[in-house]
Amino acid sequence: MTGDQGKGAGKTAADVKDSRRDRLKLALRENLKRRKSQARGRSDGGVSSESPNASLDDGSGEKPGQ
Numbered sequence: 001m002t003g004d005q006g007k008g009a010g011k012t013a014a015d016v017k018d019s020r021r022d023r024l025k026l027a028l029r030e031n032l033k034r035r036k037s038q039a040r041g042r043s044d045g046g047v048s049s050e051s052p053n054a055s056l057d058d059g060s061g062e063k064p065g066q
Contacts, residue, residue, distance in 0.1 A: 011019075
């Protein structure tokens with residue numbers, strides 16, 4: 001009875017560290033894929049703020065509709 005406490009289902013500290021490292025590695029890889037995909041989406045068909053036609057202000061100083 002007293003010998004059963006603290007065994008943690010048979011996993012050693014090294015096993016826990018390895019599984020944690022693997023989970024973090026997988027999460028980082030998925031995050032990188034998602035960020036690359038977002039960056040590709042922005043550069044492919046997104047409207048750039050650097051475009052001269054992207055500005056709503058024409059510089060004339062007049063209000064729209066007047």
